[in-house]
Amino acid sequence: MITVEKTSTDLRVTIPKDAVPPEQLNAFLDWLRLEEIAQRSRLSEGQADHLAEEAKANWWAANKEKFIPPAER
16 A cells, blocks of 8 residues: 655655556656756746757757668758
8 A cells, every 4th residue: 555644844655565566666756856856947938848849959960860761861
């Protein structure tokens, strides 16, 4: 049984070892960490969108040759 304990400063979640596969638990914890970072961020949604688009464009520029045959470029 998953339990949640609330203190004045924390939430403590207890999860039995066999309740959730480790990779699923790690993915959930990664999501929680990302949410924590996002909550502290001072970026506006528009700024975040711009950074995401810029990162995707840079990635594609660096990797497109892996996906598009030379004859089609």
